[in-house]
Amino acid sequence: MTLTTAGPESTTSVSPTHRQLWLRSRWFLLCAVLLLLVGLLIAGLGGSGQYPPLDPRSPDRDGARAVVALLEKQGLTTRTVATQDDLAAALAEPGTTVVLPEPDLLTTPQLARIAEVRRGSDSRLVLISPEAPALAALAPGIALATTPGGIPRSAGSTGVPADCPLPEADLAGHAELGGLLYQPGAGDTACYPRFGAYPLIRHTGPGSRELVVLGSGRLLSNDRLDKDGNASLGMGLLGSRQRLVWYLPDYAAAAAAGDAPAGGQRTLDDYIPRGWTWAGLQLAVAALLAAVWRGRRLGPVVTENLPVVVRATETTEGRARLYQRAKARGRAADALRQAARHRLAPALGVPPTAGEPDPAALCAAVADRSGRPAAEVHALLYGTPPTDDAALVRFTDDLDALERQVRQP
Amino acid sequence: MVLTGRTALLAALGALVVGLLLPSWAGIGAVTLPVLLGVLVDLALAAPVRTLRLDRSGDTAIRLGESATVELTVTNPSKRPLRAQLRDAWPPSAWRPGTAAAGSRHTVTIPAGERRRLTTLLAPTRRGDHHAHRVTVRSMGPLGLAGRQGSHRAPWTVRALPPFTSRKHLPSRLARLRELDGRTSVLARGQGTEFDSLREYLPGDDVRSIDWRASARRNTVAVRTWRPERDRHILIVLDTGRTSAGRVGDAPRLDAALDAALLLTALATRAGDRVDLLAHDLHRRGSVVGRSPNEILPAFTNAMATLEPALLETDMRALTSSALRMAPHRSLIVLITGLDARPIEEGLLPHLPLLTRRHEVVLASVADPRLDDLATARGTVRDVYGAAAAEQTRADRRRTAERLTRHGATVLDAPPATLPPALADAYLALKAAGRL
Incomplete structure (x- = not known):
């Protein structure tokens, strides 16, 4: 490699120059930029498909496009409204069904304003899973079913029989009803009883102004619409009037304007002063700088080839374990006896013949020196192998005792 | 480029400014931009590293x-x-x-x-x-x-x-060497020993070494003394194969072998002999030949410094022929290797007669003290089996040593601490016996 930009002093430097860094990293940088562009492109194309649940335009599993499409095929006119004024106008129209998919996300003033509107005759307002504030504002007669502890009761959505005189429910038969459960007011029609409460209640006001409270919007979703009598019930609830209006306000904008949602769903974020979110962002910047600080080592780790560590007695220890596992007591005793004979013979002056001392001479010499009977000495030095491990240990101790006796009589 | 903890700390303290005074992008910019500016100033003003x-x-x-x-x-x-x-x-x-x-x-x-x-x-x-x-x-x-x-x-x-820890044994062995110089009247004569001087007869001297002519000239009985031969050739052969890699204590067997070789070299050089070195496993790993007495120890330690045990079976045939080529005349060949039965019986024994025919051969092996510990351990079943296995190993080593002795080699088997003095003593004994 030739360093055209480097001076003569830099011959010992091993750090790459800027030019080398650029040459080395340009393809990686190019690839990274390409990846980023492709990612942005994909995000840009697919980003518009994000709908909230039960949006009449949404083809997602939790959308409500299917039921709206069915109703349009029946000749209904459907539209969505996004502002309070449009909603008030829609509510005032006669012969209209208005759906509020998320009444709990509306703020208290918004709810109050909806309640103030004088609704047109022969109209229907559908509330999907409203909680106490929305119920209080829009359906004063209907109450949340609660446990003795005051907690709202709810049930999973499963197929249940209609069991009520409401024509739509009677027509649909079994349908997947559940979610929040309610107690009807006087004169209301309550359907699909679950645990003594009802997930579907119709309240009829003067002039055929109906109010329908639904515990869960699940039966209207694209995913579940074809199950049980869901489609029939959904079309019956939403398609009883000629016009269908779906209220889809920008909930986030209302919240950002400073009105907390009436539903009381305040998260942890709401309790933290707004400034500290920015401080957290600044802390993230600090963490990034700290990562850069800790990430750079003072030079690379130095490696080294180390020699293998093999103990010289490894094979001997391995052989000991093999003896023990194979219960080779005879072999072990033989080795110990032979070693003892080799130590005893020179001590007693018994000459070896072909590497081994003469058995008779050795036994006689040992018996003479130790004062033990020759038969016992012979049994120790040339006897039969021990029968179990305890016998082997005993035998070893006997052999040691004999050896000590010979050396220090 | 590197950052310091100070940079991260400044940015973290800036979070207070952002949180209390300027909770916005502007606040983050107001804190982060000066920090980054400081970093840039530091980078620009730091002394260059490349030109150092x-x-x-x-x-x-x-x-x-x-x-x-x-x-x-x-x-x-x-x-x-x-x-x-x-x-x-x-x-x-x-x-x-x-x-x-x-x-x-x-x-x-x-x-x-x-x-x-x-x-x-x-x-x-x-x-x-x-x-x-x-x-x-x-x-x-x-x-x-x-x-x-x-x-x-x-x-x-x-x-x-190599640390040459056995240096401490050198003075006592040199003293023994000096004793040899004056005491050779008790030695067997006629092996090419060199006449040194005459001295007075002392009880215990061999009567055959009385010089009657000299005794006749003076009024005491004089005996001839002989000086051990000088200028003998010694070749130290280190086996650096797999058997030298085994650890004895905390060091491989090779380290003890090097120590023993160094002590022998120092002693033999003082005694006036020439020492050469050969390290061999599958191939020749190094050799030092024909150095003068003054530079031989540095040359040996230098050559030994980089020797490492190789996990290979030693080629005894190549080792023998290398040794024979380096020792054309009668020499003392000190082979430092293992006493494991199989490598010796299959590798060395067939080639040993080639060495012993013309040379004096000493085979030194590093024993493991742990083997003795194993052999004397008692108490549990496991200990007894260990003792049996250790005795088996010792018997195998003993048998191998006996076979080598029968072929005319002197066999030393000693633990690392005692091998160097044992090898020096063996050398002195051979010298005293006039067998070099």
């Missing part, structure tokens, strides 16, 4: 266990003062255990155009060559927020020589 000049000096060879001092002279030719942290990186085994991190780091301040000398203290824990890895310099800017970092290659090698 590094020179080394200091120890190049030490005995294992001693410490080496290596000096690094850093010259700052730029016009800016260098405030730097510097890491002089060496392999882990070049440091005293536990000091690698602290010992390699230095903090220096070098004014523009000046130079400073840094001292790195090494204490190698392994024999052999230790090469300096590289020097990394982190040059900090004046604000202490950021700096430049780069590395330089500053080659240096410290060679850790």
Whole structure:
């Protein structure tokens, strides 16, 4: 490699120059930029498909496009409204069904304003899973079913029989009803009883102004619409009037304007002063700088080839374990006896013949020196192998005792 | 480029400013931009690392266990003062255990155009060559927020020589050698021993060495004394194959073999003999031939410093032929190898007669004291089986040694601490017997 930009002093430097860094990293940088562009492109194309649940335009599993499409095929006119004024106008129209998919996300003033509107005759307002504030504002007669502890009761959505005189429910038969459960007011029609409460209640006001409270919007979703009598019930609830209006306000904008949602769903974020979110962002910047600080080592780790560590007695220890596992007591005793004979013979002056001392001479010499009977000495030095491990240990101790006796009589 | 903790701390403190005074993008910018500006200023004003000049000096060879001092002279030719942290990186085994991190780091301040000398203290824990890895310099800017970092290659090698711990046995063996000089009247004559002088007869002297003519000239009985032969040739052959790799205590067998070889070399050189060295496993690993007495020990330690046990079966045939080529005349061949039955019986025994036909052969082997511990352990079943296996191994070694002795070799089997003096004693005994 030739360093055209480097001076003569830099011959010992091993750090790459800027030019080398650029040459080395340009393809990686190019690839990274390409990846980023492709990612942005994909995000840009697919980003518009994000709908909230039960949006009449949404083809997602939790959308409500299917039921709206069915109703349009029946000749209904459907539209969505996004502002309070449009909603008030829609509510005032006669012969209209208005759906509020998320009444709990509306703020208290918004709810109050909806309640103030004088609704047109022969109209229907559908509330999907409203909680106490929305119920209080829009359906004063209907109450949340609660446990003795005051907690709202709810049930999973499963197929249940209609069991009520409401024509739509009677027509649909079994349908997947559940979610929040309610107690009807006087004169209301309550359907699909679950645990003594009802997930579907119709309240009829003067002039055929109906109010329908639904515990869960699940039966209207694209995913579940074809199950049980869901489609029939959904079309019956939403398609009883000629016009269908779906209220889809920008909930986030209302919240950002400073009105907390009436539903009381305040998260942890709401309790933290707004400034500290920015401080957290600044802390993230600090963490990034700290990562850069800790990430750079003072030079690379130095490696080294180390020699293998093999103990010289490894094979001997391995052989000991093999003896023990194979219960080779005879072999072990033989080795110990032979070693003892080799130590005893020179001590007693018994000459070896072909590497081994003469058995008779050795036994006689040992018996003479130790004062033990020759038969016992012979049994120790040339006897039969021990029968179990305890016998082997005993035998070893006997052999040691004999050896000590010979050396220090 | 490097950042410091100060940069991160400033940014973290800025979170207070953002949180209390300016909770917006502007606040984050107001805090982060000055920090980044400071970083840029530091980067621009830090002394350049690339143009630094590094020179080394200091120890190049030490005995294992001693410490080496290596000096690094850093010259700052730029016009800016260098405030730097510097890491002089060496392999882990070049440091005293536990000091690698602290010992390699230095903090220096070098004014523009000046130079400073840094001292790195090494204490190698392994024999052999230790090469300096590289020097990394982190040059900090004046604000202490950021700096430049780069590395330089500053080659240096410290060679850790064998420790030669058996040196302590040398004085006593030299004394024995001097005794040999005057006492050779008791030696067997006629083996080419050299006439030294006449002295008065003392009880115990061999009557056959009485010089009657000289006794007739004086009024006491005089005996002739003989001096041991000088200028004999000794060839030390180190087997660096797999059997030398086994650890005895904390060091491989080879280290004990080197120690024994060094003691024998020192002794034989004083006795006036010539010593050559051959290290061999599958191939020849090194040899030292025909050095003068003054330079032989340095030459040997240097050659031994880089010897490492190879995990290969030693080619005894090639080893024997190499040894024969290096010893054309009658010599003492000291072969330091293992006493394991199979390599000896299959490898060495077929070729041993070639060596013993013309040369005196001593085979030295490093025994493992742990084997004795195993053989004397008693108490549990496991201990007894261990003792049996150890006795089996010892019997195998004994049998191998007997076979070698029958072929005319002198066999030594001693633990690392006693092998060097045992080998020196064997040499002295052979010399006293006139068998060289």
